[in-house]
Amino acid sequence: MTLLVRNSNGAQDQFASMTLISALTFVPIAIDKARFLSGGGNLLCGALQTPINLTSSMATFTGSDVLCGAGGDERASTNPMQMVFAAIVSGTVLAPKSLVSMACGAEVLTPPGCDASVDSATTFAATYVDADTLQTMRSQSIAAQASVVAVNVGYAQYLLDTVLYEAELFFQPLLDKSEPSLHFVSWMLLHDWVTGTREYISSVLASLDFVWCGYTLLNGLTTEPKNLFLINRVGALVWLGRPLLMVRAFTALCILCSATLQLRKAGGVTIAVATRDDVSPLLVVVLKVLASGELGWLVHIFEDIGMVLTREFAAIYTKRTALLTWILASALSFARPVEHVAHVQPICRLVDMDLQLSCRSGVVSIGSPTRMLALIAIALSVSTSAYVVTRLRVPRPICNERDSHLMSCGAKYLFHNTNWVSESGVLHLDYASAALTGLLIWPLGSHKLLVFDVKTWRTLVVPRSVTLPRHLARAVPVVE
Numbered sequence: 095m096t097l098l099v100r101n102s103n104g105a106q107d108q109f110a111s112m113t114l115i116s117a118l119t120f121v122p123i124a125i126d127k128a129r130f131l132s133g134g135g136n137l138l139c140g141a142l143q144t145p146i147n148l149t150s151s152m153a154t155f156t157g158s159d160v161l162c163g164a165g166g167d168e169r170a171s172t173n174p175m176q177m178v179f180a181a182i183v184s185g186t187v188l189a190p191k192s193l194v195s196m197a198c199g200a201e202v203l204t205p206p207g208c209d210a211s212v213d214s215a216t217t218f219a220a221t222y223v224d225a226d227t228l229q230t231m232r233s234q235s236i237a238a239q240a241s242v243v244a245v246n247v248g249y250a251q252y253l254l255d256t257v258l259y260e261a262e263l264f265f266q267p268l269l270d271k272s273e274p275s276l277h278f279v280s281w282m283l284l285h286d287w288v289t290g291t292r293e294y295i296s297s298v299l300a301s302l303d304f305v306w307c308g309y310t311l312l313n314g315l316t317t318e319p320k321n322l323f324l325i326n327r328v329g330a331l332v333w334l335g336r337p338l339l340m341v342r343a344f345t346a347l348c349i350l351c352s353a354t355l356q357l358r359k360a361g362g363v364t365i366a367v368a369t370r371d372d373v374s375p376l377l378v379v380v381l382k383v384l385a386s387g388e389l390g391w392l393v394h395i396f397e398d399i400g401m402v403l404t405r406e407f408a409a410i411y412t413k414r415t416a417l418l419t420w421i422l423a424s425a426l427s428f429a430r431p432v433e434h435v436a437h438v439q440p441i442c443r444l445v446d447m448d449l450q451l452s453c454r455s456g457v458v459s460i461g462s463p464t465r466m467l468a469l470i471a472i473a474l475s476v477s478t479s480a481y482v483v484t485r486l487r488v489p490r491p492i493c494n495e496r497d498s499h500l501m502s503c504g505a506k507y508l509f510h511n512t513n514w515v516s517e518s519g520v521l522h523l524d525y526a527s528a529a530l531t532g533l534l535i536w537p538l539g540s541h542k543l544l545v546f547d548v549k550t551w552r553t554l555v556v557p558r559s560v561t562l563p564r565h566l567a568r569a570v571p572v573v574e
Contacts (some may be wrong), residue, residue, distance in 0.1 A: 105222045110176055113214040113331040117169035119151045120279045122249060122266050127202075130187065133252035133261055135168060141261065145254050149202060152251055177215035180281040183235035186212065187219040188228060192566045199275025212278065235281075239269045249276075302329050302529065309525035309535070316565035320510040321527040327394050327412070328504040332549065336398070339391045346388030350427055351465040353434040355458070366458075368434065379428075386423035390416035392473045401503045404481055405489045408507045411484035415477045422472050435459045474547035498572045500547060505531035514569065516562055522569035535570050543570050 121127060131145035135153035139162035144154050151167030181187045186197050194216060198208035248267035255262065266273065267282040302325060310317040315374070330339060358367045370378055393416045401408050411455075435458070442453040498506070498521075505527070514522045525535045530547040543556045560567050 105218075108218055108221070109178075112174045112177070112211075112218060114172045114174065114177060114211045114240050115204055115207035117171045118198075118201055118208055118211075118279050118282070119167065120200040120276065121148050121152050121202045122264075123200055123273055123275055124266060125251075125264060129257055130253040130255060130264075131252045135251050136162065137250060138162070141252055141254070150271070151203065152249070155250070170279050170286075172211060172282070173214070174218075176282055176285045177211060178219050179285050180278050181212065181215040182223065182231050183238075184277045184281045185232050185235075186278055187216045187223075188232060196275055197278035198514075200273075200279065241267055243267055246326050259318050260298060271434055295478055302333060303528045305368065305534075311528055313525045313568040314564070315322060315549045316568050317524045317526040318510055318514065321524075321530060324504070325530060326390070327416075328502065330391075331394065332502050332506055332530065332532040336395050339395055343388060343391035346385050346391075347466050348461070349385045350389070350423065350469060351432055351462045353432040353460040353462070355434045355460050382427050386427060387420045389419055389423050389469060389473055392470065393419050393477050396474055398504055400477075400481075401507060405482055407481065407488070410488055410491065411480040411525050412508065413475075415480050419473050419476045422476065423469055424473070426468070432460075432465050442516060454462045482547050498502075499550075500531070500533060500545070500572055502531045502549065514566065514570075516566055521572045522566045523572060524565070524569045528570050529548075533570065545570060 126150055126190050127148040130148060132153045133141040133145050134147050135155045137156045142153065146167070151169065154168050155452045181197075182195065186194055189196075194212060195209055198205055201208040201371050210363065246267055248265055248270070251264045251266045254260075266276075268284065270279055306317075306322065306325070354370055355366055355370055356370060358371070359365075397404070397408065397412050397415065404411070436456060437458075438456040440453060440455050442451055442497060445452050499508075501523075505523075509523070510532075511521055511523075514524070521533070523533070528535055528545075533549065534546040536544045536546075538544050538555065540560050543558055543559060544553060545556050547554045556570055556573060558567065558569075558571060
């Protein structure tokens with residue numbers, strides 16, 4: 095799309111002047127808006143005090159920045175790139191003109207504005223994207239649609255029945271074949287997620303930091319401070335999971351394994367240079383060091399998987415493995431930077447005898463698969479070597495593990511719990527540390543604690559004793 099706009103003045107003008115409303119406000123047609131009200135869209139919260147009329151919008155979906163009790167309205171903000179993308183991959187641009195209005199069938203606030211926006215995006219795509227490219231992208235989107243449907247991502251709302259006075263949970267998958275009117279806006283939301291507009295990992299970790307600080311104040315500053323340094327190793331794996339962290343680790347790997355190559359104008363010609371002149375040298379160093387640090391996620395995942403074997407040794411050898419991997423990856427990046435490879439081999443192909451000759455001058459590669467394998471080998475070998483050395487040189491630690499379904503494997507072996515065991519032998523977790531392992535605590539008076547376990551998505555009530563020492567009285571006993 096960028097190349098298309100850059101190479102055509104007409105495309106630039108029409109792209110800049112596209113008619114777009116600020117956002118699409120959609121409600122699935124499957125919901126009877128005359129009968130149901132929305133009791134909320136955040137699955138982490140209870141019902142709203144004041145239900146929302148579904149003729150104007152749905153309640154805001156689940157999100158790290160969505161407050162309980164704040165109804166709001168869920169919308170899909172628009173921009174030209176996103177709208178053109180949705181018009182192509184949803185098949186709207188290839189559909190007959192009479193079916194284009196179906197893309198706005200779920201719009202409840204401004205249907206005419208939605209129609210004008212979709213028409214503007216489809217007109218641009220039909221004018222400046224050739225038919226073969228449109229067909230190819232549509233075929234690829236159909237394959238991607240099957241993958242999205244397979245993971246069962248969808249819209250969710252608490253619905254309040256105004257006739258039967260009952261509440262129910264409504265769920266409808268994205269790109270559901272039974273409701274094509276939502277396909278256009280569904281592709282808009284998927285575009286936002288893929289391009290990072292709806293960023294997730296950093297926001298979850300930042301929210302977890304705030305929860306940790308809040309619980310530290312709630313339990314009277316009796317938190318175990320050493321457990322704060324395990325927010326990545328324990329908290330991230332519980333709250334985010336290995337797949338998302340693996341994606342983040344390999345994103346950093348791609349950055350570390352790519353050479354710098356920029357175009358620079360020299361007089362009347364344009365040349366490729368292997369240095370960056372758009373930022374300061376200090377910033378280049380900082381960015382490379384930070385990217386190397388992201389390799390630590392791969393170490394955390396590998397060690398978390400291996401903890402079923404390493405068990406009590408994990409608390410010893412995992413302390414410095416991620417840091418050592420960071421140092422080695424940074425050193426390798428500076429000592430032997432990845433260099434681009436260029437092969438000049440002109441090859442021409444006759445497209446039309448009198449009109450067109452297509453030529454390829456060569457191939458330029460900026461990525462290094464060898465470097466990626468080397469960095470992965472560094473991460474895995476550092477962790478494995480640290481375990482082997484620890485196992486050979488350190489006597490087997492006294493195993494103080496206590497089986498509990500409430501604690502993750504990382505929390506079980508890595509948390510500092512020396513001062514958190516009562517005289518009766520019951521392990522306690524301070525509220526902040528419990529949050530890292532997926533347990534959200536709320537006191538119910540002086541003798542009970544309400545515990546919500548995000549790992550199993552269930553709640554339970556745990557008794558507590560006020561006769562224990564102060565720090566244990568303000569902690570949750572791990573009794574299950």
